[in-house]
Amino acid sequence: MTGSKKKTDASSILGAARRAQDVPRPQSAESHNHTSVELQLGETVTPQARETVTTPPEKRVNVALRASTHKALKLQAVQQGRSVQDLVEEMAQAYLAEQH
Numbered sequence: 001m002t003g004s005k006k007k008t009d010a011s012s013i014l015g016a017a018r019r020a021q022d023v024p025r026p027q028s029a030e031s032h033n034h035t036s037v038e039l040q041l042g043e044t045v046t047p048q049a050r051e052t053v054t055t056p057p058e059k060r061v062n063v064a065l066r067a068s069t070h071k072a073l074k075l076q077a078v079q080q081g082r083s084v085q086d087l088v089e090e091m092a093q094a095y096l097a098e099q100h
Contacts, residue, residue: 065073070084077084 073084073087077087080087
């Protein structure tokens with residue numbers, strides 16, 4: 001069947017990108033620690049108060065690793081009860097701190 005393939009135009013690509021911005025992304029445990037709020041029993045948080053609590057912005061990065069490196073990272077993460085994302089973030093911050 002020829003000619004049945006739908007053409008993709010710029011407006012449909014931009015629409016998909018806009019919709020993707022509305023999709024909640026997973027946050028690392030560390031980024032949630034920056035915004036902890038202690039409440040007393042029975043207290044509620046108003047929507048306005050929730051808006052004032054912000055988390056640091058994140059960027060998604062795809063990196064190709066050797067299978068053995070990924071396996072070692074995953075093993076460390078499981079042993080420490082953490083995510084690979086948290087380990088990589090910690091290592092990147094440590095490396096950058098050493099450079100200054």
